[in-house]
Amino acid sequence: MLFLIIFIILIIITVVLFIVGYKMFNISCRVSNKDIFKLYEKNGMGFDDRCVSVNIDWLNEQDTKDVYIKSSDGLKLHGIYLTAPNAYRTVICVHGYRGSYATDFSAIIRYLYNNHSNVLLIEQRGHGDSQGDFITFGAMESDDVSKWLDFTSTKLDDKHPIYLYGVSMGATSVLLSLSHHKPYMLKGVIADCGYSSMKTECKYLCNKWFHIPAFPLVNIVNFYCNLIARFHMKDTSTKKALTNNEIPILFIHGESDTFVEPENSRTNYARTKGPKELVWIKGADHAQSIFKNPELYHAKLEYFFNTYK
Numbered sequence: 001m002l003f004l005i006i007f008i009i010l011i012i013i014t015v016v017l018f019i020v021g022y023k024m025f026n027i028s029c030r031v032s033n034k035d036i037f038k039l040y041e042k043n044g045m046g047f048d049d050r051c052v053s054v055n056i057d058w059l060n061e062q063d064t065k066d067v068y069i070k071s072s073d074g075l076k077l078h079g080i081y082l083t084a085p086n087a088y089r090t091v092i093c094v095h096g097y098r099g100s101y102a103t104d105f106s107a108i109i110r111y112l113y114n115n116h117s118n119v120l121l122i123e124q125r126g127h128g129d130s131q132g133d134f135i136t137f138g139a140m141e142s143d144d145v146s147k148w149l150d151f152t153s154t155k156l157d158d159k160h161p162i163y164l165y166g167v168s169m170g171a172t173s174v175l176l177s178l179s180h181h182k183p184y185m186l187k188g189v190i191a192d193c194g195y196s197s198m199k200t201e202c203k204y205l206c207n208k209w210f211h212i213p214a215f216p217l218v219n220i221v222n223f224y225c226n227l228i229a230r231f232h233m234k235d236t237s238t239k240k241a242l243t244n245n246e247i248p249i250l251f252i253h254g255e256s257d258t259f260v261e262p263e264n265s266r267t268n269y270a271r272t273k274g275p276k277e278l279v280w281i282k283g284a285d286h287a288q289s290i291f292k293n294p295e296l297y298h299a300k301l302e303y304f305f306n307t308y309k
Contacts, residue, residue, distance in 0.1 A: 020212075021220030028202070028221065029134050029229050031126035055106040062113075069151050071125065071132075071144050078129035079122040079148065081156060082113060089187075089305060090118040090157040092148055096168025096287060097135065100128055104167040107290045111298060115305075118157055122148050124170070134228070137169060137198035139235035142176030153183040161187040161309045167287050168193050168260060172238060175249075175268060179241035188248040188308040190301065193287055195260045196267040198236035204261055242271035248308040249276045250300060254284025254292065275308065 065081045080101070091112055095104040101121035112119050124141055125132030135141075145164065152162055162185045166174035171194025178189070195201040202221060203214040222233045249272055253265035262280070269278045279300050281289035290297045 017216060018220055021217050022224055024202075024217060025221050025224035025228070029136065029225060031133050031135060055110055056102050059109055067120070067151070067156070069144075069147050071140070071147065073140070075125055075131040077123065077125060077131070077144055077148075079120055082109070082119045082121070084113045084116055084118050086116055087118045087157075087160055088116040089161045089163060089309065090120065090152060091163045091165050092120045092122065092145070092152060092174075094122055094141075094145055094164065094166040094170035094173050095124060095127070096166075096170045097137075098127070099168065099170075099287075104170065104287060107294070108297075111301075115302065117305075118160070120148065120152055120156065124173070135169075136225075136229060136231045137201070137233075137236045138172040138176045139198075139231035141169070141173040142241075143180065145173050145177040146180035146182075149177065149183060149186060150181070153185050158185075161185060163188045163190065163305070165190040166192065166194060169195075172196075172236065175238045176236065176241045178245045178247055182247065186247060188250065188304060190250045190252070190304065191265070191268065192252040192289060193254060193257055193260050193265065194238075194251075194268060195264045196238050196271075197233065199233045200264065201260060202233075208258070238268050239271055242268060243273065245272045246274040248274055248304070250304045251276065251278040252281065252289050252297070252300070253278070254281045254286065254289045256283055257286045259286035277304070 059082070062082055067079045067081050069077050071077055093101055093105045095101050100123065101109075105121060109119060109121070123130040125144055126135055149162065149164065162183070164174040164177065164186065166172070171191035174189050175191055175194060199218060199222070202218045206212050206214040206217060226232055251265045251269050253262045255262055265278060269276055277300070279296070281293050281296065284292035
């Protein structure tokens with residue numbers, strides 16, 4: 001009888017864990033789910049709405065071009081291309097988790113344009129006008145970035161150096177893309193507040209945001225990622241992509257980041273073998289470095305562009 005009671009209790013616990021894990025998968029990966037933003041706002045993070053509005057209004061006044069590519073799994077992906085007069089380079093901007101170019105790059109678009117950069121603002125799968133039902137934390141997005149890179153070097157700009165520039169999940173996506181084919185025109189990568197793997201990020205959020213134990217929930221979420229969204233958490237680790245990388249990388253991270261721990265950029269910095277620099281922005285929360293210290297941010301970008309071209 002005791003054995004039967006224990007068995008029933010274990011079954012109930014297992015069922016509850018899988019239900020919670022499924023809920024976490026939906027919150028994390030399903031495009032239609034926005035619950036995570038309630039937590040994001042509750043934790044006091046966000047963007048300078050006035051800066052976003054002013055700069056997006058400026059962007060809308062420019063002569064931009066809508067561009068499209070098809071992903072390896074058949075999704076139609078959208079981007080906006082802005083051509084600068086007397087361009088020295090082209091920068092591909094990759095936004096973060098449930099973000100957009102309007103939020104993640106609003107404070108830097110005009111700076112890039114005024115400093116002789118063509119700018120390609122892509123919309124990641126499942127965001128904006130790009131198709132997709134699931135967010136895969138860089139597993140599939142990295143292949144999308146690689147295709148955008150090939151498209152840029154062959155269809156948009158075959159004359160100038162090209163740089164990948166990602167924020168948050170966008171940063172991890174561009175780092176992971178370094179394991180794919182890279183055209184010789186790729187001269188550098190800017191990775192602002194990226195994580196080192198989805199598993200690391202999920203463990204952190206379980207403990208710090210949801211206040212629940214990471215094990216075995218993260219493993220169950222990974223089960224659903226594979227079953228439903230067709231990717232594994234291990235595919236989001238930057239270790240393989242960076243171990244043999246020789247492309248220069250500029251890492252930037254806010255010291256007060258409460259969404260992606262700053263330790264992630266330290267890990268990514270240690271993994272890459274190419275030229276690298278890690279810039280800490282004092283007092284900056286997640287994806288806020290450009291707002292917190294724009295002078296230092298601009299100076300580091302300018303030095304990076306001028307050094308690796």
